[in-house]
Structures are given as C-alpha cells and as structure tokens.
Amino acid sequence: MAKDNTGTPTIKAVETSHAVIKVLQELGQATVTEVSTHTDVSKGGVFKHLKTLQESGFVVREDNEYRLGLRFLDIGGQLRYTHPGSQIIKDKMQELAEETNETSIYTVLDDTRTTTLFRETGSRGVSTRTRIGKRLYPHETAAGKTILSQLSEEEVERIIDDVGLPAVTKNTITDRAEFLDELHVVREQGYAFNLGESVEGLIAMAVPLVPDGEVLGACSVTGPYHRMKGDPVNEDISETLLSFVNELELNIAHS
Structure with missing residues (x-):
C-alpha cells in the first residue's frame, strides 16, 4: 500500500490510473508501450488501466493508440x-x-x-x-x-x-x-x-x-x-x- 507525504495510506491502483492519465495529457495520444515506458508500469498493467478508463469514457481508443475522452470536459x-x-x-x-x-x-x-x-x-x-x-x-x-x-x-x-x-x-x-x-x-x-x-x-x-x-x-x-x-x-x-x-x-x- 502506498502512502502520501503525510504517511496516510493511499490506493496504488488509483495512483497508477492517475499516472496513465497524466501521460496521455502530456503526449496527446499514445500506445500501451509508450504509456508503459513513461509510467514504469508493465504493459499488461497499463492495458488494464486503459481498458477500465475506456469503459468509463475517460479514455478513447483509436486504432492502437489511446487519448483522453471528453468525459473530463463534461465533469469540468x-x-x-x-x-x-x-x-x-x-x-x-x-x-x-x-x-x-x-x-x-x-x-x-x-x-x-x-x-x-x-x-x-x-x-x-x-x-x-x-x-x-x-x-x-x-x-x-x-x-x-x-x-x-x-x-x-x-x-x-x-x-x-x-x-x-x-x-x-x-x-x-x-x-x-x-x-x-x-x-x-x-x-x-x-x-x-x-x-x-x-x-x-x-x-x-x-x-x-x-x-x-x-x-x-x-x-x-x-x-x-x-x-x-x-x-x-x-x-x-x-x-x-x-x-x-x-x-x-x-x-x-x-x-
């Protein structure tokens, strides 16, 4: 279990999803391999996070690349x-x-x-x-x-x-x-x-x-x-x- 800078326990999976989102924000669109390289998370792990975010509308897949979905705009x-x-x-x-x-x-x-x-x-x-x-x-x-x-x-x-x-x-x-x-x-x-x-x-x-x-x-x-x-x-x-x-x-x- 991860912890924040105050020592409070945090959820590692949520931190990973945040890292994936941040990479897509910076790159615009990226493949699983590219996201894996930038997050230091395995390609299998990255794919699972991307798939979950895609199911919720926060990520969109186009061919073999992923980008952030407009669901963020709706919330914002x-x-x-x-x-x-x-x-x-x-x-x-x-x-x-x-x-x-x-x-x-x-x-x-x-x-x-x-x-x-x-x-x-x-x-x-x-x-x-x-x-x-x-x-x-x-x-x-x-x-x-x-x-x-x-x-x-x-x-x-x-x-x-x-x-x-x-x-x-x-x-x-x-x-x-x-x-x-x-x-x-x-x-x-x-x-x-x-x-x-x-x-x-x-x-x-x-x-x-x-x-x-x-x-x-x-x-x-x-x-x-x-x-x-x-x-x-x-x-x-x-x-x-x-x-x-x-x-x-x-x-x-x-x-």
Missing part, C-alpha cells in the same frame, strides 16, 4: 458552473475584456494551485499561459497573490510548505520572506500585480472577489508591458477593474 464544465455566481462572473468577465480591450481572467484557488474558471479576450488581448482549467502556482500570478492575501497566515504557510516558491521566470518571487511581505502589501492595498513573474513581458493586475466576507476568487486583467505599464499599471485599467469587481460583489451578494 459541470464543476465550473457550480461555482457561486458563475454565470454572473462569466458575463462580467466578458464586459471587462470589452471595456479594457485586454484579456480578463477569473481564477480560484483549488487546494494549493490556482485554476482558471473563465477567460475572455478583448480586441487587443494577447495569448497567455492560461486557459480554462489551467493550474498554476499561486505565487506566480496576480490572482494567486490576491487570493492568498485573504487567507490566514497559517494557511498561506501550509501552501508554501507544500508547493514551495519555484521560479517560473527571472522575475518570480522565490524568497519566502519577500513573498510574505508582498502579501502584506497586497492585503493593505486590496490588489496585486504580476510583473512578468509568470510570462516575461506580460503584466497583470488582480483584485479579490469577496462578496460576503469570504474570498471566492480573483478577477484580473492581463496585457503586454508596453500597454499595461504605468505606476506600475495603467490607472484607467486599475480603476476599471476595481469598479467591475465592486459591482460583481454586489450582484453576487444580492443574487
């Missing part, structure tokens, strides 16, 4: 719309993208990672690492910082202990004391910045969504440095984002 879509105020948030993110002409993103914290629930692109919006469902380290994004700023110090320490503060770009804050100091500033001012800490050349500003005294997520606007630069972010975008989040909180609180 359902989860997205069970989030409080999801339709209101989606609509406001679209409005925000149109108002700023940049990319607007709504992010939540899922255990120790941030996850993108909604992403809308304005007329000048640029490509980013984020897509619906994308999981990132909280410390590398403006949204992650502003969400962490609303948590207790004990919870923040637990997350940092679990995932660390790995460098994503040369601008990522990797020193614990420096990062905690930044969270203090974010908590005081009510918003956070990402100055090329996730993708070099891109700047983001994020504001926490706290409709009833408990943080739900964060709304952010992302754009290239030459358009978002300022002190340090264009004041018009700052004012627009703060105004949108305030209105969104009121709509969710009274919905």
Whole structure:
C-alpha cells in the first residue's frame, strides 16, 4: 500500500490510473508501450488501466493508440458552473475584456494551485499561459497573490510548505520572506500585480472577489508591458477593474 507525504495510506491502483492519465495529457495520444515506458508500469498493467478508463469514457481508443475522452470536459464544465455566481462572473468577465480591450481572467484557488474558471479576450488581448482549467502556482500570478492575501497566515504557510516558491521566470518571487511581505502589501492595498513573474513581458493586475466576507476568487486583467505599464499599471485599467469587481460583489451578494 502506498502512502502520501503525510504517511496516510493511499490506493496504488488509483495512483497508477492517475499516472496513465497524466501521460496521455502530456503526449496527446499514445500506445500501451509508450504509456508503459513513461509510467514504469508493465504493459499488461497499463492495458488494464486503459481498458477500465475506456469503459468509463475517460479514455478513447483509436486504432492502437489511446487519448483522453471528453468525459473530463463534461465533469469540468459541470464543476465550473457550480461555482457561486458563475454565470454572473462569466458575463462580467466578458464586459471587462470589452471595456479594457485586454484579456480578463477569473481564477480560484483549488487546494494549493490556482485554476482558471473563465477567460475572455478583448480586441487587443494577447495569448497567455492560461486557459480554462489551467493550474498554476499561486505565487506566480496576480490572482494567486490576491487570493492568498485573504487567507490566514497559517494557511498561506501550509501552501508554501507544500508547493514551495519555484521560479517560473527571472522575475518570480522565490524568497519566502519577500513573498510574505508582498502579501502584506497586497492585503493593505486590496490588489496585486504580476510583473512578468509568470510570462516575461506580460503584466497583470488582480483584485479579490469577496462578496460576503469570504474570498471566492480573483478577477484580473492581463496585457503586454508596453500597454499595461504605468505606476506600475495603467490607472484607467486599475480603476476599471476595481469598479467591475465592486459591482460583481454586489450582484453576487444580492443574487
């Protein structure tokens, strides 16, 4: 029987299925032999896991290769719309993208990672690492910082202990004391910045969504440095984002 990092027993077969799914996610599609090579699980064992996942609709077989099935999309879509105020948030993110002409993103914290629930692109919006469902380290994004700023110090320490503060770009804050100091500033001012800490050349500003005294997520606007630069972010975008989040909180609180 396997154990997690706290010593709690886990189910080895489930861990193997997760490893198989992860390989298919990374490779797109693969044969039994390829999955076996990447997971260090026997071909017979891999085949049994793939067959079981196929029966449940989580894996699809095409000739001699396997890929992930759209059953995951069904589950993900359902989860997205069970989030409080999801339709209101989606609509406001679209409005925000149109108002700023940049990319607007709504992010939540899922255990120790941030996850993108909604992403809308304005007329000048640029490509980013984020897509619906994308999981990132909280410390590398403006949204992650502003969400962490609303948590207790004990919870923040637990997350940092679990995932660390790995460098994503040369601008990522990797020193614990420096990062905690930044969270203090974010908590005081009510918003956070990402100055090329996730993708070099891109700047983001994020504001926490706290409709009833408990943080739900964060709304952010992302754009290239030459358009978002300022002190340090264009004041018009700052004012627009703060105004949108305030209105969104009121709509969710009274919905």
